[in-house]
Amino acid sequence: MRRLDASDPGFAAAFDALANDRRESDTDVSTDVAAIIARVKAEGDVALADYTARFDRFDLETRGWSISKEECAAAYEALAPELRDALDLAAERIRAYHAAQLPEDRDYRDGTGARLGARWRAVDAAGVYVPGGRAAYPSSVLMNLLPAKVAGVERIVMMTPTPDGETNPVVMAAAHIGGVDEIWRVGGAQAVAALAYGTTKIAPVDVVTGPGNAWVAEAKRQVYGVVGIDMVAGPSEIVVVADNKNEPHVIAADLLSQAEHDPTSQSILFTDDGDFADAVAAAVAGIIPTLNTAPTMQESWADNGAVIVVPTLADAIPLCDRLAPEHLELAVDPAEADALFAKVRHAGSVFLGRQTPEAIGDYVAGPNHVLPTGRRARFSSGLSVTDFMKRTSFLALDDASLAAIGPAAVALAGAEGLPAHALSVANRLNKDSL
Amino acid sequence: MRRLDASDPGFAAAFDALANDRRESDTDVSTDVAAIIARVKAEGDVALADYTARFDRFDLETRGWSISKEECAAAYEALAPELRDALDLAAERIRAYHAAQLPEDRDYRDGTGARLGARWRAVDAAGVYVPGGRAAYPSSVLMNLLPAKVAGVERIVMMTPTPDGETNPVVMAAAHIGGVDEIWRVGGAQAVAALAYGTTKIAPVDVVTGPGNAWVAEAKRQVYGVVGIDMVAGPSEIVVVADNKNEPHVIAADLLSQAEHDPTSQSILFTDDGDFADAVAAAVAGIIPTLNTAPTMQESWADNGAVIVVPTLADAIPLCDRLAPEHLELAVDPAEADALFAKVRHAGSVFLGRQTPEAIGDYVAGPNHVLPTGRRARFSSGLSVTDFMKRTSFLALDDASLAAIGPAAVALAGAEGLPAHALSVANRLNKDSL
Known part of the structure; x- marks a missing residue:
C-alpha cells in the first residue's frame, strides 16, 4: 500500500506513477486465441467438443451439450428462500432501472418539410459469457441477461x-x-468463437457480453466487428473520497470489497485528515486476516492499494478524474457529495453519501455493475439496454424539401468528384426533364 | 452483376452466396500496424516525422507539423460562394439533427427512497482521422467533427x-x-497511434473516429480499449427496393452512387417487375461510360452488383435484413414505404419514397453518413453524439433505503463468497453496533 500526501514535494511524480500503473496482464494470449477461433470456424462442434474435453474434462457428446431451462427452473425453486428473494429483488430493481433506459424513437418534420428520425430495434440474438469457477457470479448473470431481455432480444x-x-x-x-x-x-x-461464427448446433449471435479470463477477453476483442461486444474489461478499482466523520473500519471494508475480487484490483482512499488515513489503513490491516478472501485482499492492497491525504476533499476530484475509476464513493454529507459529484468528469458509477457502499451497486441497486475499468471511464459507459440495440436513421423527402436541400448536395458531390452522387440527386430535381 | 429471381429453384443458394460474400480485403496488415504503433509509443514525434517523410514525402520539422486554424478560415473564405453555402447548409442540418440526439440525464427516487440516476458528459478530447487523396471528403469531416462538437468535446x-x-x-x-x-x-x-498514446507534441485523446485505408482501420482496431473508436468499417453498400413506377435511369444512378465509391462497394436492386429490373440494368450499363468514375463503378457493379426479382416487394424485406445494408432506399409510394419500413429489422439508414435518393443523406439531410457496413447494421448504429460521450450512473441511499435493500446484498455477497462485500453493507445496516 502506498501512502501519499499531496503536500509532499514528490507527490506529483508519485501520483503520476500510481495513475499510470498498468495493472493488466502482459501475457500475450492473442496467438493461442486466434488459433482457437480459426479452428472453431473451420471445424465447428467438433472443435468445441475437443476443447471442452481437454480444458474442462467434460464429454459433451455423452454427457450433454446444454443445460435445459427446466434444470434452471428447478435450481431456482431449490434455492434457500432468503437467497431466492434476494435474487428476485435484485432482478426487479435491475429491470426497472434498465427499462427506464430504453431509448425513444424520433420522427419529425423540419422546416423544409423533410421527415427525419431514428428508430431503435433490439438485435436478433445476444450471447452472454458466464465464467465457471471462482468468478461465476449470479449477480453478473442478471446484470448481463436483464438488459438484453429488457431491450427485447x-x-x-x-x-x-x-x-x-x-x-x-x-x-x-x-x-x-x-x-x-x-x-x-x-x-x-x-465459446466466444461459437457465438460469433456459429456452429451446426449453436446459431451465431449479434452481440457478445460477459466477463471472462484473459482468453475470453482476447477472443471478444478478436471477434469485435463480426459481432458487437460490451467492452474490453480490465482489472477493477474503487476510489473512496471520505472525511473523518466516517468510521475507519467502515471505509476499510469498502476498500477491501474491491481488493477481494482479484490481486490486480485497486483500492484508493482520498481523505483530508492524515490521522483518519492512518486509522483506515490500520483497520484494513486488522480486517484482512478475519475474512476468508484474505490472500487476495492482502496481495491487492499491498501491490495496488493507496491512501492519499489531500488538503481539501475538493482537491481529490481532479486527481480522481486522472484515475477515471470504475467505482467512486463520495462518503461525505449529502450536500457535499452532490457538490463533489458535480465536479467529477470521469467515473463509471458514483456512490453518494456515507450510507451508500459500493457493494450495494454490485447486487441490488439497479444500475449495471458491468462498468468501464482501467481508466476507460474517460470514454466508455456501463452496460445498458442500448448495447443490445441499434439505431436506424431515416429520411423522407418530397418535391419541396428535395428542392430546398438537393442543390447543395449536388454542389458537394461535385466538389468531392462523385458524379453519380450528383446525378442521383439532380435526376429528381429536374423531374420535368425526365 | 448477378441477376437473381426469387422464383428460380436455385435462388436460396444463390442468395446465400450473395449474403455471405465477404468483400473485405484479406490483406493482413496487422503485423505492420503493430510495429508502427509500437514505434510511435516508444519514439513519439521522431517516429511520426520519419514515417511522414517516408510515406508522404513531407518533412514535418522543416515544413511544419500542423495546419493552423487561420489557414482553415482562409480556405473557407476563399471557397466559391455556392460551395460555401452548401457546406454551411450541410453543417446547419447536421448540427440540428445531432443536437436532438443529446441524451437526457436521469435523477429520481424509487419507492424505497433510494436516489438513482445517470449523468452524461462529453469526453475530454476526440481525434478525427481524415484521409488524404481520393477519399478526402469534406462531408466526412463535417459528419465526424460536428457530433463531437455538439457533444461538447x-x-x-x-x-x-x-x-x-x-x-x-x-x-x-x-x-x-x-x-x-x-x-x-x-x-x-x-496518426492513430499518436492519438491513442500521445507524443510530446500531440496530447492523447479519448475517442478516435474517421475513415481510412486498411492500415488506419487496423490501427483503430488495435488501439480499441486504449481509446474509444467509432466502429470497424468495411466496404459500403446500398440496397434499393423499387417498383416499376420509378424511372429506370433514376434508380440506376442511385445504384451507381454507391458503386462509384470503391470496387468493393455493393449495389443491389430488389424489384417485383422483371422488365423493370432489366431496364435498370440497361440504364446502369448506359450511364457508366458517361461519368468519370466509370472504372470504379464498372468493377463494383460487375463484381458485387445484383438485380433481384421478387414476387412482391414485401418479400424483399426479409432478404434485405439478411444483408443488413448500410443504406436502404424504399422507392415506392409513401404509404407503402412506411409499411415496408415497419418490417425492416436491420439497416443503417433508410430513405423513404421515390424522391429521397441516398446521396442526399451523404451530404445535407442531417443524419450521420458514418454508418455500419458489411452486415454490421445487425448490431451497430451510425455515428452519434453519444460516441463522444459517456454515462456515469449514480446512487444515494439513506438509512431507510439501505435497510430496504441492504440485506439482499449481504445475502448475495455471501452466496458469491465475497465476505468484504457483505461486511461493507452489513457495517452500515448495524449502525448501533458500531
Missing part, C-alpha cells in the same frame, strides 16, 4: 464452462430469472 | 496526411466549420 444464449461437469445452482437460478433461451456447456475462447 | 484534433505537402482546401474549410482545435499533418497507422 428474442434469443439470449448463455455459454458457460462446466469443469468436470460441475454447475453452479445459483448461476442457473439467475439464468432462470434472466429468461435465458439456451445454455451451452462450453467456455473459453472457443 | 473541448478539444477536437484532426489528423490528416498531406502527401508532398498537398492539402485539400474544401477539407480545410470543413474543418473550419466543424471547429477543429488542432490539425496535424500526420496520416496512417502512425
Whole structure:
C-alpha cells in the first residue's frame, strides 16, 4: 500500500506513477486465441467438443451439450428462500432501472418539410459469457441477461464452462430469472468463437457480453466487428473520497470489497485528515486476516492499494478524474457529495453519501455493475439496454424539401468528384426533364 | 452483376452466396500496424516525422507539423460562394439533427427512497482521422467533427496526411466549420497511434473516429480499449427496393452512387417487375461510360452488383435484413414505404419514397453518413453524439433505503463468497453496533 500526501514535494511524480500503473496482464494470449477461433470456424462442434474435453474434462457428446431451462427452473425453486428473494429483488430493481433506459424513437418534420428520425430495434440474438469457477457470479448473470431481455432480444444464449461437469445452482437460478433461451456447456475462447461464427448446433449471435479470463477477453476483442461486444474489461478499482466523520473500519471494508475480487484490483482512499488515513489503513490491516478472501485482499492492497491525504476533499476530484475509476464513493454529507459529484468528469458509477457502499451497486441497486475499468471511464459507459440495440436513421423527402436541400448536395458531390452522387440527386430535381 | 429471381429453384443458394460474400480485403496488415504503433509509443514525434517523410514525402520539422486554424478560415473564405453555402447548409442540418440526439440525464427516487440516476458528459478530447487523396471528403469531416462538437468535446484534433505537402482546401474549410482545435499533418497507422498514446507534441485523446485505408482501420482496431473508436468499417453498400413506377435511369444512378465509391462497394436492386429490373440494368450499363468514375463503378457493379426479382416487394424485406445494408432506399409510394419500413429489422439508414435518393443523406439531410457496413447494421448504429460521450450512473441511499435493500446484498455477497462485500453493507445496516 502506498501512502501519499499531496503536500509532499514528490507527490506529483508519485501520483503520476500510481495513475499510470498498468495493472493488466502482459501475457500475450492473442496467438493461442486466434488459433482457437480459426479452428472453431473451420471445424465447428467438433472443435468445441475437443476443447471442452481437454480444458474442462467434460464429454459433451455423452454427457450433454446444454443445460435445459427446466434444470434452471428447478435450481431456482431449490434455492434457500432468503437467497431466492434476494435474487428476485435484485432482478426487479435491475429491470426497472434498465427499462427506464430504453431509448425513444424520433420522427419529425423540419422546416423544409423533410421527415427525419431514428428508430431503435433490439438485435436478433445476444450471447452472454458466464465464467465457471471462482468468478461465476449470479449477480453478473442478471446484470448481463436483464438488459438484453429488457431491450427485447428474442434469443439470449448463455455459454458457460462446466469443469468436470460441475454447475453452479445459483448461476442457473439467475439464468432462470434472466429468461435465458439456451445454455451451452462450453467456455473459453472457443465459446466466444461459437457465438460469433456459429456452429451446426449453436446459431451465431449479434452481440457478445460477459466477463471472462484473459482468453475470453482476447477472443471478444478478436471477434469485435463480426459481432458487437460490451467492452474490453480490465482489472477493477474503487476510489473512496471520505472525511473523518466516517468510521475507519467502515471505509476499510469498502476498500477491501474491491481488493477481494482479484490481486490486480485497486483500492484508493482520498481523505483530508492524515490521522483518519492512518486509522483506515490500520483497520484494513486488522480486517484482512478475519475474512476468508484474505490472500487476495492482502496481495491487492499491498501491490495496488493507496491512501492519499489531500488538503481539501475538493482537491481529490481532479486527481480522481486522472484515475477515471470504475467505482467512486463520495462518503461525505449529502450536500457535499452532490457538490463533489458535480465536479467529477470521469467515473463509471458514483456512490453518494456515507450510507451508500459500493457493494450495494454490485447486487441490488439497479444500475449495471458491468462498468468501464482501467481508466476507460474517460470514454466508455456501463452496460445498458442500448448495447443490445441499434439505431436506424431515416429520411423522407418530397418535391419541396428535395428542392430546398438537393442543390447543395449536388454542389458537394461535385466538389468531392462523385458524379453519380450528383446525378442521383439532380435526376429528381429536374423531374420535368425526365 | 448477378441477376437473381426469387422464383428460380436455385435462388436460396444463390442468395446465400450473395449474403455471405465477404468483400473485405484479406490483406493482413496487422503485423505492420503493430510495429508502427509500437514505434510511435516508444519514439513519439521522431517516429511520426520519419514515417511522414517516408510515406508522404513531407518533412514535418522543416515544413511544419500542423495546419493552423487561420489557414482553415482562409480556405473557407476563399471557397466559391455556392460551395460555401452548401457546406454551411450541410453543417446547419447536421448540427440540428445531432443536437436532438443529446441524451437526457436521469435523477429520481424509487419507492424505497433510494436516489438513482445517470449523468452524461462529453469526453475530454476526440481525434478525427481524415484521409488524404481520393477519399478526402469534406462531408466526412463535417459528419465526424460536428457530433463531437455538439457533444461538447473541448478539444477536437484532426489528423490528416498531406502527401508532398498537398492539402485539400474544401477539407480545410470543413474543418473550419466543424471547429477543429488542432490539425496535424500526420496520416496512417502512425496518426492513430499518436492519438491513442500521445507524443510530446500531440496530447492523447479519448475517442478516435474517421475513415481510412486498411492500415488506419487496423490501427483503430488495435488501439480499441486504449481509446474509444467509432466502429470497424468495411466496404459500403446500398440496397434499393423499387417498383416499376420509378424511372429506370433514376434508380440506376442511385445504384451507381454507391458503386462509384470503391470496387468493393455493393449495389443491389430488389424489384417485383422483371422488365423493370432489366431496364435498370440497361440504364446502369448506359450511364457508366458517361461519368468519370466509370472504372470504379464498372468493377463494383460487375463484381458485387445484383438485380433481384421478387414476387412482391414485401418479400424483399426479409432478404434485405439478411444483408443488413448500410443504406436502404424504399422507392415506392409513401404509404407503402412506411409499411415496408415497419418490417425492416436491420439497416443503417433508410430513405423513404421515390424522391429521397441516398446521396442526399451523404451530404445535407442531417443524419450521420458514418454508418455500419458489411452486415454490421445487425448490431451497430451510425455515428452519434453519444460516441463522444459517456454515462456515469449514480446512487444515494439513506438509512431507510439501505435497510430496504441492504440485506439482499449481504445475502448475495455471501452466496458469491465475497465476505468484504457483505461486511461493507452489513457495517452500515448495524449502525448501533458500531
